[in-house]
Amino acid sequence: MKSRRPRSQDKVLKLLKQQNSELSAQQVYMQLRGTDHPLGLATVYRALEGLKLSGTVQARLLANGETLYSLTQADRHHLTCVQCGNSIALQDEECPVHALEQQLQRSSQFQIYYHTLEFFGLCVPCQKQQNEPQPKAKMT
Numbered sequence: 001m002k003s004r005r006p007r008s009q010d011k012v013l014k015l016l017k018q019q020n021s022e023l024s025a026q027q028v029y030m031q032l033r034g035t036d037h038p039l040g041l042a043t044v045y046r047a048l049e050g051l052k053l054s055g056t057v058q059a060r061l062l063a064n065g066e067t068l069y070s071l072t073q074a075d076r077h078h079l080t081c082v083q084c085g086n087s088i089a090l091q092d093e094e095c096p097v098h099a100l101e102q103q104l105q106r107s108s109q110f111q112i113y114y115h116t117l118e119f120f121g122l123c124v125p126c127q128k129q130q131n132e133p134q135p136k137a138k139m140t
């Protein structure tokens with residue numbers, strides 16, 4: 001046996017790696033449905049839960065109650081607009097929390113899998129909407 005991981009988890013993991021983005025359980029299910037060996041939705045949920053418990057995958061709960069899953073290696077942080085709900089991924093490779101994470105792991109002996117860091121506010125289009133009620137006339 002190469003891996004202790006169940007096949008269903010392998011499949012879900014492979015998909016998350018391929019997509020390189022956050023996916024909901026429903027999206028994972030839909031994507032796998034087109035393959036030779038599709039998984040049932042309940043199996044997808046179980047696989048995601050298993051991957052989460054092993055620290056391979058992290059879950060992010062959106063304001064609308066939907067949970068998005070992504071690989072924990074992808075240390076991605078977001079700017080989330082409270083008005084339109086748009087979520088913009090920060091491309092920052094140097095995460096300031098990493099140093100803190102290592103420090104905490106040493107001091108607390110806690111095995112940290114991942115951390116989350118989110119920023120909430122208004123996106124540019126929503127700011128414009130609030131500040132300028134009239135449509136902007138473009139002068140040339």
Ligand SMILES: [Zn+2]
Pocket residue numbers: 081082083084085086122123124125126
């Ligand atoms: Zn917005």
Ligand SMILES: [Zn+2]
Pocket residue numbers: 075076077095096097098115117
């Ligand atoms: Zn980070």
